[in-house]
Structure formats: C-alpha cells, structure tokens
Amino acid sequence: MHLYPSSRRRATMLGLALVTAGALALTGCGRSDDTGTGGDGAGTTIDDKPAKGTVEVWTQGADGAKLPEMFEKFKKDNPDVTIKMTQVPDTEFISKMTAAITAGTVPDLIYAFTESQSALLATDGFDPVPDGLVKADDFFPAIWDNSVIDDIAYGVPWYAYADMTIYRKDLAKKAGVEAPTDWDSLRTFGEKLKASGVEYPLALYVNYDSYTARQLLTFAKQNDGGFISDDQKTWTINSPENVEALEYWSGLIKDGLASPDGPAFLDTVSWSTTGKNAAIIDGGPWFIGWFDDANGKGWADENLDLAVAPVGPDGDEATTVGGGSWFVPQDSENKDAAWKFARFMSQPENQVQWYQIFHNMPALKAAWDDPAMQGDRVLDTVKAGLETGVNLPKVSTWTQVGDVIGQQIEKVVRGGISAKDALDEAQKQAESIGTGQ
Amino acid sequence: MKTLSPTRQALTYTALVVITIFMLLPFVWVLFGSFKTQSEFLHSPGAWLPDSFQIQNYVQLFAERGFGNYMVNSVIVSGVAVVGNVVFSAMAGYALAKLRFRRRALVFPLVIAAMIVPYVALFVPQFMVVVQMGLVNTLTAIILPVLVLPLSVFIMRQFAHSVPFELMEAARLDGAGEARLFFRIFLPLTGPGLATVAILSFLTSWNNFLWPLVVAQSQDTYTAPVGLSVASQASNTISFGLLLAGAMVVLLPILILFLFLQKYFIQGVATAGLK
Numbered sequence: 057m058h059l060y061p062s063s064r065r066r067a068t069m070l071g072l073a074l075v076t077a078g079a080l081a082l083t084g085c086g087r088s089d090d091t092g093t094g095g096d097g098a099g100t101t102i103d104d105k106p107a108k109g110t111v112e113v114w115t116q117g118a119d120g121a122k123l124p125e126m127f128e129k130f131k132k133d134n135p136d137v138t139i140k141m142t143q144v145p146d147t148e149f150i151s152k153m154t155a156a157i158t159a160g161t162v163p164d165l166i167y168a169f170t171e172s173q174s175a176l177l178a179t180d181g182f183d184p185v186p187d188g189l190v191k192a193d194d195f196f197p198a199i200w201d202n203s204v205i206d207d208i209a210y211g212v213p214w215y216a217y218a219d220m221t222i223y224r225k226d227l228a229k230k231a232g233v234e235a236p237t238d239w240d241s242l243r244t245f246g247e248k249l250k251a252s253g254v255e256y257p258l259a260l261y262v263n264y265d266s267y268t269a270r271q272l273l274t275f276a277k278q279n280d281g282g283f284i285s286d287d288q289k290t291w292t293i294n295s296p297e298n299v300e301a302l303e304y305w306s307g308l309i310k311d312g313l314a315s316p317d318g319p320a321f322l323d324t325v326s327w328s329t330t331g332k333n334a335a336i337i338d339g340g341p342w343f344i345g346w347f348d349d350a351n352g353k354g355w356a357d358e359n360l361d362l363a364v365a366p367v368g369p370d371g372d373e374a375t376t377v378g379g380g381s382w383f384v385p386q387d388s389e390n391k392d393a394a395w396k397f398a399r400f401m402s403q404p405e406n407q408v409q410w411y412q413i414f415h416n417m418p419a420l421k422a423a424w425d426d427p428a429m430q431g432d433r434v435l436d437t438v439k440a441g442l443e444t445g446v447n448l449p450k451v452s453t454w455t456q457v458g459d460v461i462g463q464q465i466e467k468v469v470r471g472g473i474s475a476k477d478a479l480d481e482a483q484k485q486a487e488s489i490g491t492g493q
Numbered sequence: 494m495k496t497l498s499p500t501r502q503a504l505t506y507t508a509l510v511v512i513t514i515f516m517l518l519p520f521v522w523v524l525f526g527s528f529k530t531q532s533e534f535l536h537s538p539g540a541w542l543p544d545s546f547q548i549q550n551y552v553q554l555f556a557e558r559g560f561g562n563y564m565v566n567s568v569i570v571s572g573v574a575v576v577g578n579v580v581f582s583a584m585a586g587y588a589l590a591k592l593r594f595r596r597r598a599l600v601f602p603l604v605i606a607a608m609i610v611p612y613v614a615l616f617v618p619q620f621m622v623v624v625q626m627g628l629v630n631t632l633t634a635i636i637l638p639v640l641v642l643p644l645s646v647f648i649m650r651q652f653a654h655s656v657p658f659e660l661m662e663a664a665r666l667d668g669a670g671e672a673r674l675f676f677r678i679f680l681p682l683t684g685p686g687l688a689t690v691a692i693l694s695f696l697t698s699w700n701n702f703l704w705p706l707v708v709a710q711s712q713d714t715y716t717a718p719v720g721l722s723v724a725s726q727a728s729n730t731i732s733f734g735l736l737l738a739g740a741m742v743v744l745l746p747i748l749i750l751f752l753f754l755q756k757y758f759i760q761g762v763a764t765a766g767l768k
Binding site: 116117118120121140142143144145146147148151152155156158159160161163322323325326329346349350351 | 531532536537617629702707712722723726
C-alpha cells in the first residue's frame with residue numbers, strides 16, 4: 057500500500073507519467089509492434105528448469121527491504137541466478153518506470169501496487185503472463201482482474217489486503233451497539249455512539265482526492281453502482297445508484313457522525329485512541345499494528361473489534377481491496393528467470409512465508425488454508441473481505457478522474473451542492489478527460 | 494540616516510522576533526521530530542517534544558540505510574554544479590554584456606526562454622538525450638542538466654552590466670587582453686553575483702529530486718533526496734523519524750553554505766534586479 061501523497065505531488069507525477077506515456081508514441085519507443093504485445097501469452101511458456109542469469113528487480117515501498125530473504129530461498133533451487141535489487145520511492149515509481157520504458161532501460165521484473173497498475177499497463181510496455189505459468193482461478197478475483205486488460209493478464213498477484221471496520225469495543229459497549237452490518241445499522245451505530253458522547257463516531261477518508269473517490273466507489277458498489285462500464289470504456293459516475301451512495305456517505309458527515317476535517321492519515325490512530333473517533337470505517341489491516349505501536353503491544357486485542365464492510369440496502373457486498381502483482385517489462389533481458397521468480401512468489405508456501413516475514417497477506421486462495429493463516433481475527437476478516445473486493449477502474453486516467461470525483465465530493469460536504477449536481481459535474485469532467493483508451 | 498525612536502525600535506525588534514519565531518517553528522518541529530520514535534508519531538502526531546531524545550533515527554539512516562553514500566553522491570553532483578555554474582555563467586554573462594558579436598541580441602532571449610519553459614516539457618527529451626549518450630545511471634547524467642543553469646547566466650549577465658565600460662576600456666588601453674580583463678577586472682567586481690550563483694546552483698542541484706530519481710537506476714548512484722525518499726519507506730507508512738532525521742542531514746550543508754555566503758547572497762539578490 058500506498059502512502060497518501062499530496063494531491064499536488066501526485067498530480068505532478070501523473071502529469072509526468074502522462075507526458076512520458078505520450079512520448080512513447082511520439083518517439084516510436086512504444087512496444088506496440090514488438091513481439092508479444094497485445095498477445096495473450098500464447099506461445100510463450102516457462103519451463104521448469106532452474107532459472108539462470110541476472111535478474112534486475114525494482115522494488116517500491118518497504119517490501120524491498122525484506123525481499124532479499126525470499127531471493128535467498130529462490131536461489132537455493134536456482135543456484136545459477138543472481139538477483140540485483142534496486143529500491144525505488146513508491147510515490148515516484150510510475151514516473152521512473154514509464155521513463156525507463158520510454159528509453160528501453162527497464163529492469164527485468166517489478167511489482168506494482170493495485171493503484172498504479174493501470175497507469176503502468178497503459179504504456180503497453182509489459183509482457184502478458186505466459187501460458188500455464190499460474191492459474192487465474194487460484195487467486196482472489198479482485199486482485200487477479202486488476203491486472204487484466206482486454207482479457208489479457210499482465211500481472212501475477214503476489215499479495216492482497218481488504219479493508220474492514222475497526223472499532224473501539226469499550227465505546228461500542230457503552231453506547232449499546234453491535235458491529236454495523238448494513239447501511240442502516242452503520243448509521244444507527246454512529247448515532248448511538250454520538251449520543252453516548254463520542255464527538256465524531258466514524259472516521260472516514262477526508263482527503264478529497266482519488267482515495268476518497270475509492271471509498272465512495274465501495275459505497276457505490278454496495279448500492280449496485282460503479283464508476284465505469286464493465287468494458288472500461290464509459291464513465292458512469294452520475295448514475296442514480298452512485299448519487300444515492302454519495303447522499304448516504306456525505307450524510308454521515310453532514311450529520312456530525314464523521315468529521316470533514318479529519319482524521320487525516322497520520323492522526324487516525326490518535327483520534328481513535330483518545331476516543332474522538334470510535335470506528336475506522338474502511339480501514340486497512342495495518343492499522344491494528346499501528347494501534348499497538350502507538351499504545352503498547354496487546355492494546356488492539358484488548359480495545360478493538362473488527363467487522364467486514366457493511367452491505368448496501370439490497371444486500372450487495374463490496375470491500376475496498378488492494379495489493380501487489382509482479383510484472384515483466386517487454387524489454388526485460390531475462391524474462392525467463394523473471395517469470396520463474398514471479399511463479400515462485402505465487403506458490404502457497406512462499407506466499408505464507410512472505411506473510412510471516414512482512415505480514416503482507418496472500419493473494420492466492422490456497423495459501424489461506426495453511427495452518428499459519430488460521431485462528432487470527434484480522435486474517436479472518438481480511439479473507440472475508442477479499443471475497444467481495446472492488447476493482448478500481450482499470451484505465452490510465454483513473455487517478456486524474458478520481459481526483460475530480462474527490463473534489464466534487466468535497467463540494468457536497470462543504471459547499472452545499474447536491475450529490476446529483478456534484479456527480480454530474482464529475483461525469484462531465486471525466487468524459488473530457490476520457491479513459492485513456 | 495534617520496534613527497528610530499527607542500519605542501519604535503523596541504516595537505520593530507519585537508515584531509521581528511515574533512515573526513522569526515513563527516517562521517522557525519516548522520524547522521524546530523522537524524528537528525525535535527527527528528529524535529522521536531515511530532510510535533510517538535502515531536500516538537501524538539502533533540506533539541512538539543520527544544519523550545526522550547533518541548538518536549536512533551540518525552544512526553539507522555547511516556548504518557542501515559546507506560545514507561552516507563547518497564550524501565557523497567550529492568556532494569559530488571552539487572560541487573561540480575557549483576563550479577560549472579560559477580565558471581560558465583560568469584563567462585556567458587561577460588560575453589553577453591561586454592562583448593560584441595553577431596546575433597548577440599538573439600542569445601539573451603533564448604536564455605530567458607530556457608528559464609520560462611516548464612521542466613515537465615523538457616523532462617522526456619532530456620532523458621532521451623542522456624539515454625542516447627549512454628549516460629544512464631551515471632553521476633555525469635545527473636550533473637549535466639544543472640551544469641549551467643539559465644538563471645545563473647541571467648544573474649551574471651545582469652551583474653556584468655554593473656562593471657563600468659570605462660574601467661575595462663582603461664585596462665584595454667593599458668594593454669590588458671580579454672583573459673586578463675575577465676579574471677582581474679570582471680570577476681573581482683562581480684563577487685556578490687558569483688556568490689548568488691553558487692548558492693542558487695547548489696540549492697538547485699542539492700534539492701533536485703525527479704531527475705536523479707529517473708536517471709539513477711541503481712542505488713549506487715542515488716543522491717541524498719532520492720535516498721531519503723527510499724530510506725523513509727516503512728511498512729505501509731512513512732518512517733517519519735527517519736524522514737525528519739534525513740531532512741535535517743540534507744539541510745545541514747545548505748545552512749552551512751548560506752551562513753558563509755549570506756552577506757554576498759543578500760547583496761546579490763538586493764542588487765541583481767537593479768542593473
């Protein structure tokens with residue numbers, strides 16, 4: 057996952073990424089005529105012989121610091137392989153990668169988080185997953201589908217997470233409420249907590265950008281809505297279902313059940329610890345560890361309860377999910393070894409081992425059957441959420457459009473415009489931005 | 494010069510002290526934050542003082558995150574950039590202001606144009622040039638675009654105008670050649686301009702982030718800002734203590750340079766636009 061960089065920086069980075077992607081076409085450095093582009097992996101197979109040669113891997117986020125432990129394990133069965141790793145700042149990974157694709161100076165293997173996969177795949181600079189390397193059905197659909205464009209899979213899922221409702225059990229008990237299970241009970245949950253003295257019972261994302269838009273998307277999906285058509289070609293931002301979802305979401309804030317001014321990312325833990333908030337709606341599993349970091353080991357077990365995301369009025373389930381997948385650039389000089397490492401990382405025992413090393417949870421369903429993955433309430437809640445994961449729009453302009461949606465959401469909360477007008481305007485702007493396809 | 498009454502003087506100083514404290518507050522927060530643990534950030538993100546002053550962030554930065562190497566790279570890049578800017582922009586400023594040559598009138602507008610064009614528009618072609626030159630993943634590639642900055646040429650051209658023609662003509666009559674004029678007459682009289690160029694070019698190259706990030710394709714060639722961005726990445730968040738400690742380390746050379754050259758810098762900034 058994914059820090060929450062400032063909108064300004066992200067806008068600059070996106071601009072650079074788009075300029076770079078444009079340059080691909082202008083300079084003729086795109087890969088559309090190269091071998092394998094647009095293929096479906098047919099004709100490309102990876103054998104079971106040991107990998108050889110040097111594999112250059114670019115990593116992002118903190119994962120890279122621990123990955124060498126997995127490299128070492130891989131090298132036991134592949135002694136003739138050398139892995140060279142470079143850590144790249146994750147907020148600028150797209151810029152660096154698109155520039156490298158433009159110039160043909162790519163590494164052999166990368167992983168990309170769900171949020172950045174569309175922008176990267178829009179460069180047309182990656183190979184499809186070879187036939188038979190992995191089986192799509194083995195992975196949680198939301199994570200697998202995230203790197204599928206026009207029915208072609210480009211990424212091998214590595215890890216996955218699902219958000220959840222994280223709430224203070226003592227405050228809930230005092231207010232006499234149970235975990236919310238649907239929209240109605242979520243509102244009641246907030247109202248009763250408010251009545252019991254909690255200033256802002258619910259913590260919602262308050263940076264009005266693409267991350268807020270992602271949260272609204274989850275609510276929209278719970279209401280049978282969505283931001284883009286199934287073929288990813290038409291924006292459907294102002295559909296009645298989405299308008300209803302925004303009315304519900306913004307109503308929680310307008311009625312004082314959540315604050316429009318916080319918590320921002322960093323103070324999420326402190327707001328809940330001090331009781332200013334009672335529940336993080338749509339919170340990542342890493343928050344549990346953060347509570348222990350801030351308040352001492354065992355604090356989360358003692359004070360917090362967890363629940364899967366509530367369902368919509370008609371019982372539709374949807375959960376915010378994310379994760380990471382492995383990708384091989386078309387100009388990779390050692391695709392064979394790169395795909396072999398991606399395959400290695402998608403084996404159940406290795407995904408479990410990675411969880412034990414770094415606490416990133418498996419994207420492979422079978423890995424969750426391992427004894428190491430049993431009897432933990434966080435794992436159980438995440439697993440339930442992964443089954444109902446929501447994909448972000450798989451278009452290169454998503455971040456840009458997401459920011460537009462976020463800005464319009466803010467106008468509903470602070471500017472007094474209606475949810476319908478806000479999403480009509482977002483739809484209009486999104487149509488002018490396009491889908492990048 | 495008119496002097497202020499004691500009361501007005503006291504008020505002025507009080508106002509200046511208050512403004513100074515206000516402006517220093519973020520810096521102080523960063524400084525104190527660099528001694529905090531990650532859990533302190535999570536528990537009380539707005540707190541000013543750390544529970545106890547831990548130097549762990551600084552130790553970790555250098556011992557585990559390879560920050561020393563990044564700093565060395567930054568020093569090399571910025572050092573060469575400063576020398577390049579001082580030397581070449583002085584020569585360019587001298588030529589533009591004091592020498593007569595064909596198409597001279599066209600050159601200066603080009604320098605201004607180079608200052609105006611947004612960096613984003615130059616980024617990709619610049620990168621392609623470096624790739625074609627085979628310089629990707631070298632410090633040379635990081636240095637090249639900042640070796641002569643248009644702003645430096647602009648500043649030195651403005652300063653060159655302040656050197657009287659009469660003085661140079663007198664030296665010419667005494668038999669001085671162009672080289673002697675440049676080194677013995679021109680350069681000593683443009684000291685504040687050179688100091689300004691040195692500081693600005695140092696700041697530009699020292700703080701440069703995006704270009705080194707893209708050009709440096711292995712961590713061996715990362716500069717301090719890029720290395721800091723990597724070093725501060727922690728599991729699912731930023732390691733705030735490391736980030737702030739790194740910010741302090743990165744800030745130090747700039748502070749030192751400014752302390753040594755501030756007299757010339759202020760003089761340079763104050764007079765650059767008057768020429």
